[in-house]
Amino acid sequence: MAMPIAVEDVRRVLQPWLGSLFLNDTGLCEAFAERMQGYAPYRQSLESLREELEALLLTRLNVLTNRTMTVVLDNYHTRRLRMADIAAIIDDLMGVVFDKMTPFSANFIKLNDYSMHVQSLNAMRVLYLKYASFYSEEEYAFLIHMIRGAYPRERYAAWLKD
Numbered sequence: 001m002a003m004p005i006a007v008e009d010v011r012r013v014l015q016p017w018l019g020s021l022f023l024n025d026t027g028l029c030e031a032f033a034e035r036m037q038g039y040a041p042y043r044q045s046l047e048s049l050r051e052e053l054e055a056l057l058l059t060r061l062n063v064l065t066n067r068t069m070t071v072v073l074d075n076y077h078t079r080r081l082r083m084a085d086i087a088a089i090i091d092d093l094m095g096v097v098f099d100k101m102t103p104f105s106a107n108f109i110k111l112n113d114y115s116m117h118v119q120s121l122n123a124m125r126v127l128y129l130k131y132a133s134f135y136s137e138e139e140y141a142f143l144i145h146m147i148r149g150a151y152p153r154e155r156y157a158a159w160l161k162d
Contacts, residue, residue, distance in 0.1 A: 003100050005036040013092045017085065019073040026064050031056065036097055041107065046114040049097065054090045061086075087119075095122030103130040121151050125159060 010029045023029055035056060039049050061069055061081065069081045079085075101107045108131050115123035124147050132140055147156055 002037045003039050003097060005033050005096060005100060007033040009033070009096045010036070010093065013096055014089070015074070017079075017081075017089050017092075018071050019079075021074075022064070022071045026060070028060060028064070031060065032093060036093070039097060041101075041110060046094070046097075046110060047118060050090055050094055050118065053093055054086065057086060057089060057093075091120050091122050094120065095125065098122055098126040101126070105134070108134045119150070121147070121155055125156070129159060 007029050010033045011023060014023055014029060014032070018028070032053065035053065036049075065071065070078050071081065072078055081089075098111060101111065108127075111123055111127055111131070112134075114120065115127060124143060128143060128147065135143065144160070147160060
């Protein structure tokens, strides 16, 4: 069964990082949406999907920016993308996949395992928001502690309760 990932979901995530002009001219959103729609948890790990998306992003950005890795954002400032930016973009794209996963035990196990092996705020966000009932009180408190300890407040303030 295909993941219900819309091109607009991908555009919403990529637009702050790459700018509307760049996205409108490249077909990048469509390429990512198509790849993400093809994800099936029974035949591919989340880590494998992340690696595939990262390779796609790096190769396409390299070609589309003529190796400069520089884009013009919507405020007309330029941004030279670094590896830390690439990791954050991929985490945001994976967040779209995590949001579309149905919250049941098999997906909890996959997502929880992924969050332990890959530094992913989006995995922890979805675990916090959708899978609270799968944790004991102590485990849930630890998840909250991990989020607050690993990321600046502005990254989680919109969804993590005080």
